[in-house]
Amino acid sequence: MLLAFALLSGCTSTTVDEFRQAETGITSDETVVILGRRQASDYETRSEFVECVGDRMARGEGAINVVPEQEFIDGMFPWFEPRTAPLRTRDLEQLMAQNVVAKKMDEFGIRYIVWLDGFTETTDRQGSISCTIGPGGGGCFGFGTWEDDANFDARIWDVGSLTSVGTINADATGQSYLPALVVPIPLIARVEANACSRLATQLKAFVNGS
Template structure:
C-alpha cells in the first residue's frame, strides 16, 4: 500500500534566529510494521552532480537525529560504510537504481560485508543548501572612540533534499521523503554586528529525520 503525506509549517525561532518555512512530502510504498529489529541503516549522500554535492555534515545530522530519538536504531556512519565497501560506493561506481542491487550483491566481497554489517535499509539523500538573495551594506572603521561597524545586511538560504529508501532484502525502493526549507538571515550592526541566522539546513535535517523515523522506528 502506498501512503502519501504532506506537511507544511513555519518555524519561528526565538531571539537571535531568523524565520524558516519548511515543507515535507512523504511517499511510502511498504512501511515496516514493527521497526527494523537488529538490522542496520546506512545514510549516504548522492554526489554525482557537477554543480553541487550533498553535504556530508547534513548526512551526519540526519543520522544523529534518528539515533537520538530512537536509540534502538543503529545508523552506520557514512565514512565508515564507504571505507568498508570501497570502491563500490564511490560516485562513479555507486548503484543509481534499485535494479542495480542484484549486480552489486553478485560481488562476493560486497555481499559478505553487507551481511556482516546487517544492513537492511540504505537511504540515499540528494540535495543541497544554497544561498540565494543578499542585500544591504556594512562599514567598519577605527576612530578616536574605538572600533565599530554600522549597517545592515540580509541574505536568504534555500534547502532542498530528497531521501530515497532502498530495502536490500527485497532489493527494491520502498519510500521517498522530500523536504524543503527557506529562510532569511539578518546582520544588523550598530558598533557590533549581531548575526540573526535562520537555521534553514538544521530545520531541513529535523524534518527529514522525523519522517524517516516514522518509517524506521517502532516507536512512531
C-alpha cells in the same frame, strides 16, 4: 529593535513530503546506512548533513541502528565510492549478485540504504555594512539580509527486496539578518538544522513502518 530582529531570525518554514511505495519495518539486529549523493558536477551533499540525520535517527523513541557513512564506504570499498556507487536499484541488484558484496552487506546488517541528495543555497542578498576606524575607535554600521533555502531528498532502498520503497523531501527556508550598530550581530536562520531534524524524524517513522 534587536528583539524584533531576533524574532524574525527564528522564522524558518520547513515542509516535509513523503511518498511511500511499499510497506517497511526493521528489527533490532538490522541497520540503516545513510549515504550522500556526490555525483553532481555543481554540488555535493555535505557529509555533515548526512551525519546530522544519522545522529538524530539513532536516538530517542524508535531509535534506529545507523552505520556511519564513512565506515560503510571504507568497508564496502570500492563499490560505494562516488564514481562507482549504484544509481538505481537495478545497479544494487547487480552488486548484490557478487558474493563478496552480499557478504559484506550482511556483516553490516544493512536493511535499508538511504540516499540523501541536496544542498543549502543562499539567495536574495540585500543591504550593506560599512566599518570605519578613527581616533576614538571603530565600528560598523548598516544592515544586511539574505534568504537561505535547504532542500534535501531522501530515497530509501530496501536491501532485502532490492527495491525503492519511498522518497521523503524536506525543504526549509528562512531569512537571516545582520544588523550592525557598532558591532555586527548576526541573526541566522537555522534552515539546514531544521531540515535535518524534520527529515530524520520522518525517516525514523518511515523505516519503523509507522
